Amino acid sequence: MAKDKKKKSAEQKAAKVAKQGKKAAKGEKKVKTKNADADSDADENVDLDAVLAAYAEQQAKFLKVTEQPCGAPSPRSSATFIASPSNKNELLLFGGEYYDGLSAAFYSDLFVYQINQGEWRHVTSPNSPLPRSGHAWCRGGNTGGIYLFGGEFSSPKQGTFYHYNDFWYLDPDTREWTRLESKGKNKSPPARSGHRMTYWKSFILLFGGFQDTSQQTKYLQDTWVYDTRENVWHEFKLPPASQKPDARSSFSWLPHESGVVLFGGYSRVKASVGTKQQSKAGPQRNVLKPMLHQDSWFLRLSLPAGDVPPGTPPVMRWERRKRPANVVSPSRAGITMAYHKGRGVLFGGVHDVEASEEGIESEFFRDMFIYNIDRNRMFPLALRRPKAGARAQAKAPKLRNRGKADEEELLRNLAALETKGAIGQDDDIEMSFKKEEEDSDSEKKQYPVKFEFPHPRFNALLTAQEDTLFIYGGTFERKDVEVTFSDLYAIDLNRMDGVKELYYVEPANMNAVLEDSEDEAEDEDMDLDEEDSEASDVEEVFSPSTRSEAATEVTDATSAQDQTESTEIETEKLASQDPRPFPRPFESRADFFRRSTNEWQKYVLDYVREASNLSIKELRERAFQQAEERWWDCREEVQALEDEQEAAGIGDVVSLNDRAEAGGGGRRR
Numbered sequence: 001m002a003k004d005k006k007k008k009s010a011e012q013k014a015a016k017v018a019k020q021g022k023k024a025a026k027g028e029k030k031v032k033t034k035n036a037d038a039d040s041d042a043d044e045n046v047d048l049d050a051v052l053a054a055y056a057e058q059q060a061k062f063l064k065v066t067e068q069p070c071g072a073p074s075p076r077s078s079a080t081f082i083a084s085p086s087n088k089n090e091l092l093l094f095g096g097e098y099y100d101g102l103s104a105a106f107y108s109d110l111f112v113y114q115i116n117q118g119e120w121r122h123v124t125s126p127n128s129p130l131p132r133s134g135h136a137w138c139r140g141g142n143t144g145g146i147y148l149f150g151g152e153f154s155s156p157k158q159g160t161f162y163h164y165n166d167f168w169y170l171d172p173d174t175r176e177w178t179r180l181e182s183k184g185k186n187k188s189p190p191a192r193s194g195h196r197m198t199y200w201k202s203f204i205l206l207f208g209g210f211q212d213t214s215q216q217t218k219y220l221q222d223t224w225v226y227d228t229r230e231n232v233w234h235e236f237k238l239p240p241a242s243q244k245p246d247a248r249s250s251f252s253w254l255p256h257e258s259g260v261v262l263f264g265g266y267s268r269v270k271a272s273v274g275t276k277q278q279s280k281a282g283p284q285r286n287v288l289k290p291m292l293h294q295d296s297w298f299l300r301l302s303l304p305a306g307d308v309p310p311g312t313p314p315v316m317r318w319e320r321r322k323r324p325a326n327v328v329s330p331s332r333a334g335i336t337m338a339y340h341k342g343r344g345v346l347f348g349g350v351h352d353v354e355a356s357e358e359g360i361e362s363e364f365f366r367d368m369f370i371y372n373i374d375r376n377r378m379f380p381l382a383l384r385r386p387k388a389g390a391r392a393q394a395k396a397p398k399l400r401n402r403g404k405a406d407e408e409e410l411l412r413n414l415a416a417l418e419t420k421g422a423i424g425q426d427d428d429i430e431m432s433f434k435k436e437e438e439d440s441d442s443e444k445k446q447y448p449v450k451f452e453f454p455h456p457r458f459n460a461l462l463t464a465q466e467d468t469l470f471i472y473g474g475t476f477e478r479k480d481v482e483v484t485f486s487d488l489y490a491i492d493l494n495r496m497d498g499v500k501e502l503y504y505v506e507p508a509n510m511n512a513v514l515e516d517s518e519d520e521a522e523d524e525d526m527d528l529d530e531e532d533s534e535a536s537d538v539e540e541v542f543s544p545s546t547r548s549e550a551a552t553e554v555t556d557a558t559s560a561q562d563q564t565e566s567t568e569i570e571t572e573k574l575a576s577q578d579p580r581p582f583p584r585p586f587e588s589r590a591d592f593f594r595r596s597t598n599e600w601q602k603y604v605l606d607y608v609r610e611a612s613n614l615s616i617k618e619l620r621e622r623a624f625q626q627a628e629e630r631w632w633d634c635r636e637e638v639q640a641l642e643d644e645q646e647a648a649g650i651g652d653v654v655s656l657n658d659r660a661e662a663g664g665g666g667r668r669r
Helices: 002-020 038-043 048-059 390-394 396-418 432-443 510-541 544-571 589-607 616-633 635-647 656-661
Strands: 066-070 080-083 090-094 097-099 104-106 110-114 119-124 136-139 146-149 152-154 161-163 167-170 177-179 196-200 203-207 210-212 217-219 223-227 232-236 252-256 259-263 266-273 285-292 296-302 315-321 336-340 343-347 350-355 359-364 368-372 377-381 461-465 468-478 481-492 499-503
Touching: 048 152, 048 161, 080 136, 080 468, 090 461, 097 481, 104 152, 161 210, 196 252, 196 259, 203 259, 203 296, 217 266, 252 336, 252 343, 336 461, 343 461, 359 468, 368 635, 589 616, 616 635
Parallel strands: 080 461, 136 196
Antiparallel strands: 066 119, 080 090, 090 110, 097 104, 110 119, 136 146, 146 167, 152 161, 167 177, 196 203, 203 223, 210 217, 223 232, 252 259, 259 296, 266 285, 296 315, 336 343, 343 368, 350 359, 368 377, 461 468, 468 481, 481 499
8 A cells, every 4th residue: 555655656746847847956947848737828828027017016105115023034935145244233035936836926025134133124115126036146345235136037837937137236224225227338147047146346246047938948157247336247258268167057156355166056958868668779869957066166356457447347267176175975956055254154955866666856955064165175064062061151140140139239229328218118219220231131032052953955045144154944845745944043153052043933834744754654664674575585696705706896996985085185285284373172263363463463474465564453453364264274173173172071271381371370380
């Protein structure tokens, strides 16, 4: 019975994949096929221009920008999420879509999340972009603000698609949108979605994406640069023989002081296949196969030399990088990356496997990695539970609270004397400082902290504000059920002391996913029983000599692979081999800078251009920047040392020399 049920669900899943191409595109867009059903045919008659005009007319009824507290945004995917460049207390979320299995809804909402208050605010405006998903936005670099381009909109049944090529500017302080029209004869980028944008100095860089037509999905590989000061677009054109990345979408696009770094992405390429009954010389049919890119590229940028007219684009050159060391495995789609102080933070993703009987099977991930851009290397991040010494530190607030109580009693007595009242009859006297403390305590909400990463998903939205990573939403699939999350989490990238759950609501169709998981567990148990019964047959087929030969081949292959990996590791320079100061285990950035400030100031004077013209304050700032970058680059090796010491029962290590220099009274032995 379970086998029949499993086979039936597999047939339904395969039919759905062939009809919509849903699993292959992985959330980018369900590509319309020639075998559309009757509902899709009726949906093709929808006039998208009329629908968007109705949206614009309804939006024009708002007379001014308004902002009101609200609940959490409704579940959505393919939205954009960014930390405000002007307010460290705010995160911004815009647009997206939600597919309930029957129809798709698109949004044009702008939400602002207040970090300190833990509250969402909804912004309405008479002039804002129309509903869309798959768009891209980024910070404005030196010019400030947020820039948005492109995206897509579709009919409810997704029979027809509409791609945008409009360009917008959002003032994060006033919440006002402004549509930008490029000056001069220069064209703007064509309509697209699934592209990426980032900044370099006062320029906006755009690359890739895809266009959905009624016939096919076309992936793009063009590069565009926008001058924010001159309000003009430039297309970066290369000679035919020049190297450049392949067409793709959903890649990582990270800013760098010398340009932009590209990693990964997704596309579909043409391939010729034939059936098993056909011979090699027989007829072949063309299909589109999904391709997960694991390559890395660097777009080197520099300002043109000499006197150039205003609006001249920067000098650009594509450089192919080596494949990152310790790249995420297996390769996966829908992995998202946020930029944080010169490095990328990766989370989630999905890996599809072609199964013979059940169509496409997907494995979802919840792990997190750091991508060191300069060293072109990835390493995993792990959560760390608080040490045992944290219990003793938790008692300190009680002592401080007792001191505050004594101070409050003293001030209460003084207030009673000033009012010539008896001590003990002043309970009704209100003190401003106490009220402020109560207000501040009430604003600090308590959130549950978990020591495991959020539920596996792909296409989650990531952004980093200061040293905190925020994760919003994402998508998870089980057979024919698609779950769209609307939860919000915060992770301290410095401490990695757990995942703070800021908001979570159980998705409506999560119960169906759990039921499918239970059914699969039962089927796996039955399969294991069958495998046990077949084990004896396998033992008879393979004799001891055959097993020894197979083991020898596996050992040779493994040793060759280990030798290759060891060669790659040996060619890479470890951070500890750098002669610059190296952080100690459990040492914070501030302590690391205080200990090595003289060395970093000398380093800036020796190696940084125009350092002799810097003031003392500017020199210390440059030195702190160098120390901070060094601290982050060494995190992988330092965390390994910390883990070893924690396993050995060693806590924070303090040097006696440093304690003596700081006046701590430590003796030298």
